[in-house]
Amino acid sequence: MHSVGSDxxxxxxxxxxxxxxxxxxVLRGERRDPPPIWLMRQAGRYLPEYRALRAEKGGFLALxxxxxxxxxxxxxxxxxxxxxxxxxxxxILVIPQALGQDxxxxxxxxxxxxPPLLDGDLSGLIADATILTPIYETVRRVVxxxxxxxxxxxxxxxxxxxxxxxxxxxGSKDHSAARSLAYRDPVAFQRLIDAIIAxxxxxxxxxxxxxxxxxxxxxxxxxxLAPAEFRRWVVAPNRRLVEELRSRRPGTPIIGFPKGIxxxxxxxxxxxxVDAIGIDETMDPVWADEMxxxxxxxxxxxxxxxxxxGGDGLSGAVGAIRAAFAKRPxxxxxxxxxxxxxxxxxxxxxxxxxxx
Ligand code: 1CP
Numbered sequence: 001m002h003s004v005g006s007d008x009x010x011x012x013x014x015x016x017x018x019x020x021x022x023x024x025x026v027l028r029g030e031r032r033d034p035p036p037i038w039l040m041r042q043a044g045r046y047l048p049e050y051r052a053l054r055a056e057k058g059g060f061l062a063l064x065x066x067x068x069x070x071x072x073x074x075x076x077x078x079x080x081x082x083x084x085x086x087x088x089x090x091x092i093l094v095i096p097q098a099l100g101q102d103x104x105x106x107x108x109x110x111x112x113x114x115p116p117l118l119d120g121d122l123s124g125l126i127a128d129a130t131i132l133t134p135i136y137e138t139v140r141r142v143v144x145x146x147x148x149x150x151x152x153x154x155x156x157x158x159x160x161x162x163x164x165x166x167x168x169x170x171g172s173k174d175h176s177a178a179r180s181l182a183y184r185d186p187v188a189f190q191r192l193i194d195a196i197i198a199x200x201x202x203x204x205x206x207x208x209x210x211x212x213x214x215x216x217x218x219x220x221x222x223x224x225l226a227p228a229e230f231r232r233w234v235v236a237p238n239r240r241l242v243e244e245l246r247s248r249r250p251g252t253p254i255i256g257f258p259k260g261i262x263x264x265x266x267x268x269x270x271x272x273x274v275d276a277i278g279i280d281e282t283m284d285p286v287w288a289d290e291m292x293x294x295x296x297x298x299x300x301x302x303x304x305x306x307x308x309x310g311g312d313g314l315s316g317a318v319g320a321i322r323a324a325f326a327k328r329p330x331x332x333x334x335x336x337x338x339x340x341x342x343x344x345x346x347x348x349x350x351x352x353x354x355x356x
Contacts, residue, residue: 016143016146016148016152016211017148019148019149020149021084021148021149021150021151021213022036022084022149022151023036023038023084023085023150023151023153023214023331024151024213024214024253026276026297026329026330026331027151027214027253027255027275027276027297027329027331028253028275029295029297029329030329031327031328031329031330032329034332034354034355034356035322035325035330035331035332035354036084036085036151036331036332037083037084037331037332037333037350037351037354038083038084038085038086038087038153038331038333039077039083039333039334039337039338039347040087040257040278040333040334040336040337040338041337041338042077042081042083042087042338043073043074043076043077043087043089044073044337044338044340045340046338046339046340046341046342046344046347047076047077047080047344048344049076049080050073050076053069053072053073057069059105060091060105061091061103061104061105063089064089064090064091064094064135065131065134065135066134067134067135067137067138067140067141068141070088070089070090070134070135070138071089071138071141071142071145073089074086074087074088074089074138074142075142075145075146078146078147078150080344081347081348081351082147082150082351083150083351084149084150084151084331085150085151085152085153085214086142086146086150086151086152086153087153087154087155087216088135088138088139088142088152088153088154088155088207088212089138090135090138090155092155092156092157092161092162092165092218093111093113093157093162093165094131094132094135094203095156095157095162095196095199095200095203096113096162096165096166097131098127098128098129098131098132098199098203099122099125099127099166099195099196099199100122100124100125100126100127100128101113101114101115101117101125101166102114109170110170110171111165111170111171112169112170113165113166113169113170114169115169116166116167116168116169116170116177117166117167117169117192118167118168118169118177118181119181119185119188120167120181120185120188120189120191120192121188122191122192122195127195127199129199129202129203132203132206135207136206136207136209136210137210139152139154139207139210139211139212140210140211142211143210143211151213151214152211152212152213152214153212153213153214153215153216154204154207154208154212154214154215154216155215155216155217155218156200156203156204156215156217156218157200157217157218157219157220158217158218158219158222158234158237158238158241158256158258159193159196159197159200159233159237159238159241160178160193160219160221160222160225160233160234160237161218161219161220161221161222162196162200163178163189163192163193163196163233164177164178164221164224166178166192166196167181167192174224175221175224179224179225179229182229182232182233183229186232189233193233193237196237197237197240197241197244200241201241201244201245201248204241204245204249205245205248205249208245208249208252209249212252213252213253214252214253214254214255214275215245215252215253215254215255216254216255216256216257216278217238217241217254217255217256217257217274218257218259219234219238219256219257219258219259220257220259220260220336221259221260222234222258222259222260222261222268223258223259223260223261223262224260227264230261230264230267231267231271234258234261234268235267235268235271235272238256238258238268238272238274239271239272239273241254242254242256242272242273242274243273253275253276254274254275254276255274255275255276255277255278255299256268256269256272256274256276256277256278257277257278257299258277258278259278259280259335259336260280260282262282262283265277265279265283265288265291265292266291266292269292269293269296275297276296276297276298276299276329276331277292277296277297277298277299278298278299278300278301278333279298279299279300279301279335280300280301280335280336281300281301281302281303281304281306281334281335281336282335283300283301283335285298285300285301285320285321285324285325286324288301288324289324289325289327289328292328294327294328295328295329296328296329297328297329297330297331298325298328298329298330298331299330299331299332299333300321300331300333300334300335301321301333301334301335302317302318302321302332302333302334302335302350303317303334303335304334304335304336304337304338304339304342305339307334307338307339307342307346307347307350308339308341308342308343308346310343310345310346310349314346314349314350314353315353318332318350318353318354322354332354
């Protein structure tokens with residue numbers, strides 16, 4: 001029996017047309033030449049069309065919760081450059097907000113969260129996951145408009161990185177507030193991590209149900225921990241998220257991005273069991289290629305400053321990365337987010353270089 005809307009799944013979204021999506025193929029373990037490419041923070045301030053929309057809508061967070069605007073911003077870099085992946089326009093700090101912290105951005109300074117959880121105690125907060133609902137609407141809007149060959153990426157912050165903001169109430173250089181709490185009261189800190197894991201798993205499942213085809217876990221501050229703490233607060237929570245997602249939404253590839261972890265890379269890859277791993281620009285790609293299983297897709301690792309500078313330095317760096325990963329599934333990307341001052345023309349040149 002056909003009824004109106006029978007081509008829609010239970011969430012009301014239309015399934016995407018079958019097509020070859022190179023980024024998704026590589027995340028599933030295929031090698032492609034040229035490698036698929038997307039850039040962390042590709043939707044954002046280096047684009048004049050983003051800055052215009054941000055000025056019109058009055059601020060970054062308002063954009064995150066406005067599905068029409070957020071879908072438009074997600075699509076802007078796809079229209080301009082034809083990246084192989086579109087990353088949902090949102091932020092890792094919406095999870096603390098859903099857990100009950102107030103969130104705002106101080107101009108020129110960065111995020112503020114209140115109250116800071118210096119004792120790791122969430123009991124005074126009122127969690128409300130319904131605030132995340134507009135974000136799933138953004139995903140549905142993007143997938144309706146996305147070219148068939150473009151992969152839709154969702155994301156969340158990893159528990160440790162999110163906790164560093166929740167504990168300090170703001171960004172911090174050495175993450176000492178969260179690190180101190182973890183030493184002083186590991187039981188309270190574990191409760192905080194557990195709450196972030198639970199909220200994040202639900203959040204990512206909803207993103208997947210709305211049409212996201214792969215997810216990235218951003219552990220931007222994974223590099224600030226001593227080895228035993230690294231295992232406890234980076235490896236174990238990411239592994240739990242991977243297990244949870246695999247059992248609840250099997251078949252959705254998970255990219256781990258543990259920035260700054262250096263020699264701990266093989267431990268992270270093996271013990272979290274992520275489907276693909278993002279590496280930052282400080283890591284030697286030849287070393288990473290030697291240390292990681294030959295079938296594991298690797299994403300990275302161009303220095304954002306090389307892209308900003310352009311010229312011969314850029315082409316040299318691109319060549320070295322491609323040579324290092326010539327025999328494995330590789331996704332071309334930066335080692336961290338694109339810098340705001342990056343000339344748009346350099347991004348176009350990078351794509352031309354990769355696809356030549
Ligand atoms: O217009 C503006 O002023 C807002 C700037 C901005 C943007 C465009 C922020 C504030 N967040 C974002 C979007 C964002 N953030 C995305 C969207 C999709 C894309 O990649 O294009 C993603 C994936 C993030 C992830 C994010 N937010 C991370 C992890 C990745 C990373 O860069 O390390 C972190 C740490 C944040 C927190 C955050 N959001 C914004 C700021 C200024 C910060 C603090 C960063 C810090 O503490 O240094």
